[in-house]
Amino acid sequence: MGIGTEEQLTPAPGAGADREDLQAEGAEQDRLETYVAELHVHTVLSPCAEVEMIPPLIVQAALARGINLIAVTDHNASANVPAVQKAAAGTGLVVWPGLELQTREEVHLLCLFDTLESLSAWQAVVDKHLPPLENNIEFFGEQFAVDETGAFIRREPRLLLTSASLSLKEAIESVTQLGGLAIPAHVDRKAFGLIANLGFVPTDVSIEALEISRHLNSQEAANRFPQIAGFPLIQSGDVHRLSEFLGANELTMAAPTIAELRLALQGRMNRRLKVLTS
Amino acid sequence: MTLEEIIEKLELELLTRPKDFSQVVPSGGYAADLLSCVMTGAMHQGIWVTLQAHANIVAVGALLELSAIIITEGARPDQDTLAKANHEGLTLLATSQPTFNVVGRLWELGLKNS
Numbered sequence: 001m002g003i004g005t006e007e008q009l010t011p012a013p014g015a016g017a018d019r020e021d022l023q024a025e026g027a028e029q030d031r032l033e034t035y036v037a038e039l040h041v042h043t044v045l046s047p048c049a050e051v052e053m054i055p056p057l058i059v060q061a062a063l064a065r066g067i068n069l070i071a072v073t074d075h076n077a078s079a080n081v082p083a084v085q086k087a088a089a090g091t092g093l094v095v096w097p098g099l100e101l102q103t104r105e106e107v108h109l110l111c112l113f114d115t116l117e118s119l120s121a122w123q124a125v126v127d128k129h130l131p132p133l134e135n136n137i138e139f140f141g142e143q144f145a146v147d148e149t150g151a152f153i154r155r156e157p158r159l160l161l162t163s164a165s166l167s168l169k170e171a172i173e174s175v176t177q178l179g180g181l182a183i184p185a186h187v188d189r190k191a192f193g194l195i196a197n198l199g200f201v202p203t204d205v206s207i208e209a210l211e212i213s214r215h216l217n218s219q220e221a222a223n224r225f226p227q228i229a230g231f232p233l234i235q236s237g238d239v240h241r242l243s244e245f246l247g248a249n250e251l252t253m254a255a256p257t258i259a260e261l262r263l264a265l266q267g268r269m270n271r272r273l274k275v276l277t278s
Numbered sequence: 279m280t281l282e283e284i285i286e287k288l289e290l291e292l293l294t295r296p297k298d299f300s301q302v303v304p305s306g307g308y309a310a311d312l313l314s315c316v317m318t319g320a321m322h323q324g325i326w327v328t329l330q331a332h333a334n335i336v337a338v339g340a341l342l343e344l345s346a347i348i349i350t351e352g353a354r355p356d357q358d359t360l361a362k363a364n365h366e367g368l369t370l371l372a373t374s375q376p377t378f379n380v381v382g383r384l385w386e387l388g389l390k391n392s
Contacts, residue, residue, distance in 0.1 A: 169356075197314070
């Protein structure tokens, strides 16, 4: 994929010269690093995740795949993010706070943040918009909050595998306002995918990237869904078990931050995203 | 059967601009909430029953030149969506009834796909 080629750049307001200056400046000031990223990882808080998805094993499995940046994205919930961050401390693995929202339209949306504070603010909004239903363990599975060793803290009683009463547009706008980045998840999938549920990528809200699933590469995705070809595509393992880490996204960034990810998605200031499976 | 009779008998709320609905005769009906299915499954000039109120329903409705979209279970499109529907000349109707009941009533009234 030619994500980040000069042709795809939207010219900065002003003139081309400004941009060149900016890029030269960027190259001079910033030492760029390569991150191998898996931005869609579930823990045992997600009822559909395997019981092995506990913080120390997540960290170990990610590192074993050469991954040094992950985002923890449980369904409508985020209680295990601090535990995974603690488990990763000192290992070189960066852990972004996040969650996977299920919108009113039953579209899954990755919500990624730099800080736990921003994530907590978003979680508070999500909590207000979840229906007051209890999880049925037999149907959906267990929802465990755990500590950094994977030890049991509590069961999450609310039903997490359901839609929040937030529209895709409201959700993307709120996440962006809170300093985060929202990415519609596994858009090629029939279940909870953007294209299956909404027919096509909505134009009433700014969408910065789309995620494709492990089931196809970005070339196949562009062939099957021509309308997504213009969007930056990330690929994720949607990791529900330890064997599902893909590490498909190679990001060239100055630091592991949402602002840098944005630049990489846009291919600006020498930041790049390369999907390794394409 | 005309759209006018349907609106009256099902007590549907008109969300978009009024038209002469006595001249609109739906070709059939379709019910689903996955827009990708509707795009391939609903019939030209039919009625589509759904609880999706997302803006994309207007594009699907315009594509198929639907007689109307009935939005169920009290779901509400936002103002931009209504403006877009008016711009496209698409009729949006709303009800607090669930989809099952609406489809059942339409069937009773004789809107059956041949």
